[in-house]
Amino acid sequence: MRSSKSTTAAPEIEALIALLAKVPGLGPRSARRAALQLLKKKDALMVPLASALSEAAEKVRACSTCGSLDTQDPCALCSKPERDDGLICVVAEVGDVWALERAGAFKGRYHVLGGLLSALDGVRPDDLRIAKLIERASAPGVREVILALSATVDGQTTGHYLAERLQPIGITVSRLSHGVPVGGELDLLDDGTLFAALQSRRPS
Numbered sequence: 001m002r003s004s005k006s007t008t009a010a011p012e013i014e015a016l017i018a019l020l021a022k023v024p025g026l027g028p029r030s031a032r033r034a035a036l037q038l039l040k041k042k043d044a045l046m047v048p049l050a051s052a053l054s055e056a057a058e059k060v061r062a063c064s065t066c067g068s069l070d071t072q073d074p075c076a077l078c079s080k081p082e083r084d085d086g087l088i089c090v091v092a093e094v095g096d097v098w099a100l101e102r103a104g105a106f107k108g109r110y111h112v113l114g115g116l117l118s119a120l121d122g123v124r125p126d127d128l129r130i131a132k133l134i135e136r137a138s139a140p141g142v143r144e145v146i147l148a149l150s151a152t153v154d155g156q157t158t159g160h161y162l163a164e165r166l167q168p169i170g171i172t173v174s175r176l177s178h179g180v181p182v183g184g185e186l187d188l189l190d191d192g193t194l195f196a197a198l199q200s201r202r203p204s
Helices: 011-020 028-040 042-061 092-101 131-138 155-170 191-201
Strands: 085-089 109-110 144-147 171-174
Touching: 011 028, 011 171, 028 042, 042 144, 085 092, 085 131, 092 109, 131 155, 144 155
Parallel strands: 085 109, 085 144, 144 171
Antiparallel strands: none
16 A cells, blocks of 8 residues: 555656656656656657667767767767868867757867866866867867857856866867857857857957
């Protein structure tokens, strides 16, 4: 017999809701609504989603070069010979790569840090892919590193730290300029804003 404090949902449903609630952007209430929709549309939604999740878990991996996600390593973007090897655009997360690609303003290479420096969250330089960035930026032919980081406190802190680390290499280090509001996250900005920010980048 279930506890009087529990809901009337079966344990399997509660487990589904608990997992959905861990997805960023979904709280307990949103997770319950999502679970209900999935259960109501098993054949059209739940079964295909379960299959897609299983396939992604099996095949998707982090690119050993840039840190983006793909089913191949190096990823599709790193494998394109027509992209400019002399430009490296540094972003915090993979979602930022997708946002910049949608904007269509950048034709160089990417580098995903895997987060931002944060004293509150205990994220230190060693926790990010900074050493790999320095290695890539030091390669012959690299002309510029673009710091495409969010205009948040953590983003600005990370940008200053990277600029200092990159300075001895002797290459141009720039940042996104016009169009990125203070506190703005890159993957929430529209394509036109991102395009303008890349085109108007300034020295760091």
